[in-house]
Amino acid sequence: MTMLQYKEIEYKPAGQFEETRCEKIHNVIFNSSLDASKVVAAEIAQLIKEKAQQNTTCVLGLATGSSPIKVYEELVRLHREEGLSFSNVITFNLDEYWPMQPDDLQSYNHFMHEHLFHHVDILPENIHIPDGTIAPEEVYQYCVDYELKMKEVGGLDFQLLGIGRTGHIGFNEPGSHINSSTRSITLDHLTREDAAPSFLGLENVPKKAITMGISTIRKAKRIVLLAWGISKAEIVQETIEGGVSSQVPATYLQEHENTTFVLDREASDALTRIKTPWLVRACVWTDELKKKAIFWLSEQLKKPILKLTDKEYNEYGMGSLLVEEGSAYELNIKMFNALQHTITGWPGGKPNADDSTRPERSTPERKRVIIFSPHPDDDVISMGGTFNRLVEQGHEVHIAYQTSGNIAVSDQDALRFAEVALSLNPEAQNIKEVIQTLVSKGTNELDTLAVRKLKGEIRKAESLGATRYFEVPDAKVHFLNLPFYETGKVKKDNLSERDVQIMKDLIESVQPHQIYAAGDLADPHGTHKVCLDAVFEAVGALKRAPFMKDCWVWLYRGAWFEWQPHEIDMAVPMSPDQVVKKRKAIFYHQSQKDNVMFQGNDAREFWVRAEDRNRLTAEKYRALGMAEYAAIEAFKRYYF
Structure with missing residues (x-):
């Protein structure tokens, strides 16, 4: 929207404004x-x-x-x-x-x-x-x-x-x-x-x-x-x-x-005109809007897709969709199949299988994969089941932690680790200085570089514990420590060329067939947004490279919000055993358990959130008429 267009409408008195009958501002x-x-x-x-x-x-x-x-x-x-x-x-x-x-x-x-x-x-x-x-x-x-x-x-x-x-x-x-x-x-x-x-x-x-x-x-x-x-x-x-x-x-x-x-x-x-526009105006029925409307209707009526009727479509403002598509029977089958085709137990593609109805390609059988994780635990929290599945199915999986996550380690945890380190090396002057700094630190004091390094090492060790549990070699775990994050404050710097270059260097060195990145932008201090922008800019800058023609980008959520069924392009089911294994991987991040510092507006611990959201996604798929799974991790494809 240009400034002129904005100015043309912005001064219209609110009392005369009605984008739809629902809106009062x-x-x-x-x-x-x-x-x-x-x-x-x-x-x-x-x-x-x-x-x-x-x-x-x-x-x-x-x-x-x-x-x-x-x-x-x-x-x-x-x-x-x-x-x-x-x-x-x-x-x-x-x-x-x-x-x-x-x-x-x-x-x-x-x-x-x-x-x-x-x-x-x-x-x-x-x-x-x-x-x-x-x-x-x-x-x-x-x-x-x-x-x-x-x-x-x-x-x-x-x-x-x-x-x-x-x-x-x-x-x-x-x-x-x-x-x-x-x-x-x-x-x-x-x-x-x-x-x-x-x-x-x-x-x-x-x-x-x-x-x-x-x-x-x-x-x-x-x-x-x-x-x-x-x-x-x-x-x-x-x-x-x-x-x-x-x-x-x-x-x-x-x-x-x-x-x-x-x-x-x-x-x-x-907003009604965004969430359910068919209730307030005539719609141009794109494929995404069709899915959104039909899944919404199924949820409203608490009926699986295949049981929706012509009468129900008409009663809920979706009669024009039937005019375009024919009967509810035909439309229901089309949407049922589209949803079913998002489900796969092979997130890296299933070898020697017909991939025309699968979310991922069957070739190459062994893919190079980069999982970008904004903080040193988002990988296992948001896609731990898929992460483990990719490793078990033989793909070359690289984990890239974009930031150190040091600010999320409490002073009490840092002090505990420093005291353990000192007990092992009583003459270590640098550890003594860190302990003194932490003990005497005032409420508004920023962490010193030494304290930040200690906190970063704590997060690093926890991350390696989780990746080793999933049997990923240490050589394929990358700690990028993007500079925008390293301010020592909650407020971070803007994304810089240096940040993007670090991302580009890793992508060029791995030449991945898949990139996974966090599309969950609701974190309390904006790090996810900056990290996602870094992925987008790096991918955009490299998109003409020959290897990028074979690279697909998948966005995950889960720490704060989850993709809704109409947004999902790939749904990876998890068995009860896989849910437990994911939980254990999350538990390696001990500094982020029990009264975590940056959990936002959700009081649950991250492992509980993840399990609840994965279970809810599975329940939504079941309610729409799919098979019943213990949990599902969801992904949306990003086209660059």
Whole structure:
């Protein structure tokens, strides 16, 4: 979508907008969050320029969190490369944890300066961020004064928002009143869970915050809310299509006259016009949409595919599909066969078999395979059964751990390993120094290089334990340690040419027939997304190489979400014994068991999640009319 197209629709009042009869807030959907962020940044830049031409200030309400980061990066680029000046800009941030020191690494003050203010020419006196150091008895008056400051400069011209899993905007948690103003608030447990990765543990997340109120936000002349990723899909759907409710504070934006939700494809996934478009409009029936609709109908009626009737197709808005395809009988058989053909016990292809109805090629019989794993345990968590099957069936399997995963090792675990190492070598000065560093480490201190190396070695040893259990030679296990990850902080660098080159070098050396990569983009701190981008860029750069003509790329999920049946191109069943073997491989990653640091919004341990999701996929296949399996790992093919 071009900027012009976006501008043509974005200012249409929300009350007049109706993409479908279900939607109550204007929204636009982009293929990627990066594309969307650039468009939003361009709108902000245009507003700043227009205000400058009028010799007036531009008052921006700003948000923190992962959603606006790319917007800020683009604004910084516009300042550096195209001369965008912030000299006429006044900013008010939505919120801040309380209590919180401004120079704390987790403070929103630190966040805003790191991502925006340090890099542009905004006047320091024009920056307003709630003060997390205010004494308890002064908080009320401070919040009143914060409101008055906004009013004195003419109110907010533009408010940028994200949305939390509880539907909060700013820190306006469920129960917030529509007339609420800037105030102190107690944070919802889910909100604190989402923040836990940045604080290296839930116990370190403050329980209170200062936030602009719903009324404050709704006074802005223009509001843009950003939502990225599948983890936001349900709350986005509830906010856009549900009724106004204090239990979902973002729904109050339905009553704002100039609000746009800017979504990537994953965040829009639960909207009716995306999830079940046949219910609200005429459809162009692509093969993928046919599968999606028929599998959905089967699920709604709790009937296998082959039992669906013409009457049921018509009653559920799918009559036009029958017009194209003929009777339900013919269509059901076609979809049943398509689903059945995704199932294979031979993920590397079955030798000497007819592969016309199989997801993978039968030749060459012995394939070279690279499994890319973002962290040192995603391989066994998300595709451990398939991984083991590939090895047992004689393929040359390489495992490539893209990052060290060091930040996910707790200080307590690192200290335990260091003390064991010291007991074996009491004179080791470097180990003594690591122990002293860990013992004296403050809450906000970054790990030293030596500590990071120790934590990385812990993850490496655990990974080798799992790969040896699957009988993969150590020479075929690659620890890439991509540079973007090695910051020592939760915040990582952007993907660089150096990262991509490391990926390309490995692919060129192995010349694989299969590449497996993590397509699960819901991890709490974005590493999976960067690692997948690294795969895509490396594959794209090499696609003209002769060996790449025989290379297929398969994407796995499982750590946070799973592919749905209509998305699956290859389904690999597992027996009960294989499920147990996969579990044992996961158990080698002991530092990631029991209160793992970055488990996101799912409280289950990773091995439990994996088994539950694999079992659920098998149950969905059974409900659609397939054979009954203990578990299934699912893959989607990526075409480059």
